[in-house]
Amino acid sequence: MKTVAICSGKGGVGKTALACSIAAIIAGDQKRVLLFDGNLGLPNCDVYCGIEVGCTLGHIVRDGRELRDAVVPTKAGFDLISGGSGWKELAQLEGAEIDALVGDLMVLADTYDHVLIDCAPGVGNRVFPFLRASQGLMVVTTSEAASLMDGYALLKNAWDVNPSLTAGLVVNHVGSPAQGRGVASEVQGIVGQFLSQELEYWGSIRHDSLVARACAERRIFASAFPTAGPSQDLVDAANAIMGLGVEAEATEEISMLGRIKSVFGKKTEDSEDKAA
Incomplete structure (x- = not known):
């Protein structure tokens, strides 16, 4: 089982849309996948997946129900635990309560090949518990300077709370693969110089109006437009996640x-x- 936190230094970089599509791609490889909506303040994975959820994390927290009660299958082949919207009980969760929730998630995770956690943007006590429980970290950024700086800050904090994390960078909304590789190379150099850590390159996602169309129609774009450029680009990120720990397991x-x-x-x- 591989648990990967999908994070971004700032909001608006397309993180949740990518998380849903990556979950669909991995599930299409006959893997058991759980996507957990870890954005406890403003969860919206269910919106991107286009499904109505009867039991959410909000119900779990308020009613003291089992976490497995919130598992909902999607048409894309993966399971989803949705946060729901408008739950003050969820928005007000603090340290020990979040730790307990993460503990329940790790028990449930044993029944899956891959668990993807769509975390809230930024850093802080609502993200750290998920980072501590993960083996991998996917950092989603764009080529904008503010996004890159926030991504660097996220990486620094992530390795502080979990030094063993394998981290990979995904550059979203690029004009070409070459642009994405160039941005990643610069970030990798800075990370190596100032953090003495190795940041992997998990791919870049080309900008395409079909992504916005899929989101507006509440569809997972990798499922709705599997031959589109962004969907093909995301295969690299999905393969990187599926490859996490394979060499160690073989050894x-x-x-x-x-x-x-x-x-x-x-x-x-x-x-x-x-x-x-």
């Missing part, structure tokens, strides 16, 4: 096989010695 599996062979090999040698 661990090989190590386990080695230990098993060692144990059985020792038993075989002992048996041969006794027979002799």
